[in-house]
Amino acid sequence: MFERLMQAMIAEARAQVDLDAERCINRIKLWSGLAFRFGKTPDSYLEGLHLRRTILWIRSLRPA
Numbered sequence: 001m002f003e004r005l006m007q008a009m010i011a012e013a014r015a016q017v018d019l020d021a022e023r024c025i026n027r028i029k030l031w032s033g034l035a036f037r038f039g040k041t042p043d044s045y046l047e048g049l050h051l052r053r054t055i056l057w058i059r060s061l062r063p064a
Contacts, residue, residue, distance in 0.1 A: 028052055 031052050 024056065027056060 028049070
């Protein structure tokens with residue numbers, strides 16, 4: 001009984017982590033600075049990705 005409950009809780013936690021990761025990736029995709037990378041070097045594309053990740057992280061620190 002206890003093992004089934006623990007397995008269900010673990011499965012639910014994994015599903016939530018997957019959902020959170022998918023939401024984060026979708027937020028990054030929506031940013032037009034990364035959506036159009038024509039004429040950009042790999043370094044500037046990577047820097048844009050770091051910038052967007054930092055912005056999302058800072059916004060997550062603010063209380064809702």
